[in-house]
Amino acid sequence: MAEEIKLMKGNEAIAHAAIRYGVDGYFGYPITPQSEIMETLMEEKPWETTGMTVLQAESEVAAINMVYGGAACGKRVMTSSSSPGISLKQEGISYMAGAELPGLIVNVMRGGPGLGTIQPSQADYFQTVKGGGHGDYRLITLAPASVQEMADHVALGFELSFKYNNPAMILSDGVIGQMMEKVILPEQRPRKTEAEIRSEQPWATLGKPASRKPNIITSLELDSSIMEQNNIRFQAKYKTIEENEVLYEELLCDDADYLIVAFGSAARISQKAVDMARKEGIKVGLFRPITLWPFPVKEISACKNKVKGILVVELNAGQMIEDVKLAVECKIPVNHYGRLGGIVPTPQEVLREMKKMKETI
Amino acid sequence: MKDIINPENKVYEKPRLMNDSPMHYCPGCSHGVVHKLVAEVIDEMGLGEKTIGVAPVGCAVFAYNYLDIDWVEAAHGRAPAVATAVKRLNPDKMVFTYQGDGDLAAIGTAETIHACNRGENIVIIFINNAIYGMTGGQMAPTTLLDMKTATCPYGRNTSLNGYPLKISDLLAQLEGTYLISRETVHTAPAIKRAKKMLRKAFENAMAGKGSSVVEFVSTCASGWKMTPDQANKWMVENMLPMYPLGVLKDKSSDSQHTTAK
Numbered sequence: 001m002a003e004e005i006k007l008m009k010g011n012e013a014i015a016h017a018a019i020r021y022g023v024d025g026y027f028g029y030p031i032t033p034q035s036e037i038m039e040t041l042m043e044e045k046p047w048e049t050t051g052m053t054v055l056q057a058e059s060e061v062a063a064i065n066m067v068y069g070g071a072a073c074g075k076r077v078m079t080s081s082s083s084p085g086i087s088l089k090q091e092g093i094s095y096m097a098g099a100e101l102p103g104l105i106v107n108v109m110r111g112g113p114g115l116g117t118i119q120p121s122q123a124d125y126f127q128t129v130k131g132g133g134h135g136d137y138r139l140i141t142l143a144p145a146s147v148q149e150m151a152d153h154v155a156l157g158f159e160l161s162f163k164y165n166n167p168a169m170i171l172s173d174g175v176i177g178q179m180m181e182k183v184i185l186p187e188q189r190p191r192k193t194e195a196e197i198r199s200e201q202p203w204a205t206l207g208k209p210a211s212r213k214p215n216i217i218t219s220l221e222l223d224s225s226i227m228e229q230n231n232i233r234f235q236a237k238y239k240t241i242e243e244n245e246v247l248y249e250e251l252l253c254d255d256a257d258y259l260i261v262a263f264g265s266a267a268r269i270s271q272k273a274v275d276m277a278r279k280e281g282i283k284v285g286l287f288r289p290i291t292l293w294p295f296p297v298k299e300i301s302a303c304k305n306k307v308k309g310i311l312v313v314e315l316n317a318g319q320m321i322e323d324v325k326l327a328v329e330c331k332i333p334v335n336h337y338g339r340l341g342g343i344v345p346t347p348q349e350v351l352r353e354m355k356k357m358k359e360t361i
Numbered sequence: 362m363k364d365i366i367n368p369e370n371k372v373y374e375k376p377r378l379m380n381d382s383p384m385h386y387c388p389g390c391s392h393g394v395v396h397k398l399v400a401e402v403i404d405e406m407g408l409g410e411k412t413i414g415v416a417p418v419g420c421a422v423f424a425y426n427y428l429d430i431d432w433v434e435a436a437h438g439r440a441p442a443v444a445t446a447v448k449r450l451n452p453d454k455m456v457f458t459y460q461g462d463g464d465l466a467a468i469g470t471a472e473t474i475h476a477c478n479r480g481e482n483i484v485i486i487f488i489n490n491a492i493y494g495m496t497g498g499q500m501a502p503t504t505l506l507d508m509k510t511a512t513c514p515y516g517r518n519t520s521l522n523g524y525p526l527k528i529s530d531l532l533a534q535l536e537g538t539y540l541i542s543r544e545t546v547h548t549a550p551a552i553k554r555a556k557k558m559l560r561k562a563f564e565n566a567m568a569g570k571g572s573s574v575v576e577f578v579s580t581c582a583s584g585w586k587m588t589p590d591q592a593n594k595w596m597v598e599n600m601l602p603m604y605p606l607g608v609l610k611d612k613s614s615d616s617q618h619t620t621a622k
Binding site for chain 2 (some may be wrong): 024025027053055057058059061062063065066067068069070072073075077091092095099194205206207208209210214215216217218219220
């Protein structure tokens with residue numbers, strides 16, 4: 001059963017993986033190109049099988065605040081949206097970070113700014129890894145590059161999120177959300193019982209027994225001396241995450257003269273460009289960050305002594321390139337190639353840019 | 362004196378669910394009395410261990426400091442969305458929100474209307490004092506015409522500010538609401554009546570009958586720049602004509618009054 005290979009869209013994989021992970025609640029609002037997530041959930045009717053709640057909210061703002069409420073009860077809760085809707089969710093994400101609540105948010109990115117386009121983009125990188133909402137907080141960010149990873153990152157996102165009591169985001173895009181691939185779904189897990197939650201999340205607001213003090217979920221603290229301590233605690237937690245949770249994939253990096261750094265759909269396209277380059281005798285490797293925050297700083301930094309130059313390929317005007325440049329401390333050339341507004345580059349374009357870079361070094 | 366201090370002579374005690382934290386509310390403010398009623402109703406229904414309160418942004422943001430139950434503090438206006446998830450994921454629990462007029466009827470209007478329209482099995486406790494107290498007395502959606510606030514210093518003017526929003530009347534039109542009542546807590550009889558309504562609302566939520574909203578027309582002596590006594594009088598003379606007291610909607614009244622109890 002678990003080994004059954006299925007063919008489905010990335011968005012559908014998220015929905016099936018959520019049910020099988022034993023998610024307690026999904027709260028969403030339709031927006032292209034991720035509507036299949038809620039559509040699949042509604043079609044599957046998980047409330048009849050696992051008891052999962054699925055609710056179409058009146059807005060993205062309401063949906064993320066439902067996630068906040070569910071998370072406050074220690075439940076496994078999630079929402080999904082695409083770029084314009086994710087902007088609306090930033091309030092709730094900041095409150096979750098401030099109240100140290102776990103939860104999963106999926107962003108199947110489309111081109112912006114504004115209403116932009118419904119075509120794929122990676123232009124929300126800054127928004128996701130540099131803040132998004134107000135205050136000094138960090139969002140655990142996973143960047144799937146396949147339908148299989150869309151499914152796998154649901155469990156990974158919840159595990160990291162509950163390990164650190166911090167919201168996590170799957171930062172995908174219209175390519176990964178809409179494309180169909182083979183996927184092996186995880187085995188069905190039971191949802192947590194109230195007794196399990198009370199023991200594993202003792203802070204959860206599930207009703208106060210006489211034996212303990214009230215649980216209060218809040219991000220408010222008017223005493224600045226305490227609020228500073230709260231922030232110091234958050235920062236220490238973020239540092240622990242940075243030290244322990246970096247994930248990445250290297251492809252043909254060992255003997256590479258040049259490196260492409262790309263995530264998500266841009267990495268899939270770049271993978272093909274690497275194959276093409278190798279056939280022409282150019283030793284190119286692909287470094288794919290899987291966690292965008294925490295960013296693989298040490299691992300990319302280590303490349304600066306091994307390769308002559310790095311090409312960062314993104315579906316944006318140059319966002320992750322800033323983190324790559326910081327990682328290598330600008331000691332080697334770092335170029336950028338990106339297409340904007342929903343245009344997806346071809347592997348040929350990426351190869352051409354790589355050759356251009358090679359000529360200038 | 363000592364011989365009269367015994368249980369059978371006791372006429373009043375502090376609600377067991379209220380703790381000893383000193384309240385931050387101003388003298389003459391209605392919040393304290395409403396908090397007390399909420400504590401009494403929860404305790405009398407034996408729901409102390411099953412209740413989750415959702416606090417707003419505004420003066421009542423610190424409601425969680427005063428009642429010994431679990432609390433979730435919501436973002437401004439989002440309490441009904443937060444409560445929706447808390448209740449749906451824990452259908453056996455008692456879930457209520459406690460919100461002011463700015464929270465419920467301005468920034469959170471969409472969340473309020475849609476939670477009620479879905480008939481979420483929650484209670485919404487709505488404090489309407491026609492002003493933003495916490496931020497220093499600015500205009501609320503419920504501010505009366507000609508009433509002066511920090512952001513309508515010459516009085517609320519329809520061409521500039523529109524009209525006072527009677528949101529409870531609006532909520533009464535929704536199929537999902539079961540009970541909508543408007544109360545005050547400025548006299549002993551009013552307090553008694555308000556408590557009865559509050560209890561009904563809590564019973565409805567536990568019975569899964571849909572959303573119940575109890576509005577409290579309230580005083581804000583500080584925001585109104587009056588003494589507590591003046592504020593009570595001003596409320597009766599000015600607020601109540603605009604926000605008349607009583608049951609706006611009770612789905613149980615036709616069919617169940619005669620049979621249920």
